[in-house]
Amino acid sequence: MKKLSILLLLTCLLACTSTPKDQSQTAGKQRIVCVAKQLTELIYALGAGDQLVGVDLSSTYPPAAQKLTKVGYHRMLNAEGIIALKPTVVYHDGNVAPEAVIDQLKKVGVPMKVFSDAHSIVETKALIDTLAAQFGAQKQADSLKTKLDTDLANAAKAVKQYKTTPKVAIIHFGRVINNYLVIGKAGTASYMLGLAGGTNVMDTLKGMKPLSPEIISKAQPDIILVTDFGYDRLGNAEKLATLPGIALTPAGKNKKIYRIEEHDLIYLGPRTGENVQLLMKLIHQ
The missing domain is CATH 3.40.50.1980 (Nitrogenase molybdenum iron protein domain)
Structure with a gap:
């Protein structure tokens, strides 16, 4: 009887001190x-x-x-x-x-x-x-990295089908200074553009510079990519062509001004291989 009482006491203590499964999962x-x-x-x-x-x-x-x-x-x-x-x-x-x-x-x-x-x-x-x-998500991390490698390898194969290298200008709206900016050569956007078989015509600029007639008309891009927030402010290629200097470029004259999601172009991530392939189709159309 004494042994039974001790066993019951231990069982009770374990029950009181254990953490339910859902609580242990949310504790972290x-x-x-x-x-x-x-x-x-x-x-x-x-x-x-x-x-x-x-x-x-x-x-x-x-x-x-x-x-x-x-x-x-x-x-x-x-x-x-x-x-x-x-x-x-x-x-x-x-x-x-x-x-x-x-x-x-x-x-x-x-x-x-x-x-x-x-x-x-x-x-x-x-x-x-x-x-x-x-x-505690290393398994997910390994899967993301494997997919990234596979997608980039597929993009490297796909880009070989294109025989020309479009000259591209990338325009981004700077919300801090409330102005359109041209993205220079150095940076993630230019890197991805290169993987997609294009080239950033703003090869003399570093970082981002305010859009001006002199900068954009001198570069003469075949294609202009505008990140989503800036594109949506005006709404279409015709209105974007009225921005300083753009009407004097091949891109402006031919209305080859395309919207691209900022998150697909401005930083690298698990979807970068996919995004390079999307960018590839956009600039080579």
Whole structure:
């Protein structure tokens, strides 16, 4: 009888101290506000999108990200909006502003984790692994990297069918300065353009420069790509052709001005191989 009582007591103690399965699964959940579009896509791709509670305005992929609370553009963040979401951490890539907002977040004790943005395929794979470690998602990470390699290999084969190299200008709307910008040679967009069999005619520019008649008419692009926000502000190729200098280019005269999603061109990620193939079809049509 005494042994039975001891067994019953032990059973009761185990039952009281054990954690139900659903609680143990949610114990590691974070409330993440992510203000870097590259990181946002990767978090979803790794299966951790349910830990996001807010994103910046540029985080538009996947579509689920568009349903989350917006905390401003990553260069024009809103401290109150972030604090109101009660995040356990803010993820960013260092390209955030204004400084006063960052200082305010630090002052109220909101933790921030900085990840280096990836500008090459090697760096992108490393970033995938780094993020995977945050969520215990290495298996998903390995699958993403394998798919990326396969898609890039397919793109490298497909581009061989094209015998010409279109001259392309890429225009992006800068929300901070409220102006259209031309994207220079260095950067992810030009890298992807090269993989797709095109060339960025802005080969003398570094970074982004405000669009001007002199810059665009001198370059004489065959094709102009405009990222989604800037394209949608005017709505069609005819209206975009009225921007400074564009009407004087082959692209403007032939209305070869095409919309491209910013998240497909401005940063690298698990869909980069797919996006190169989409870009390939766009510039060679």
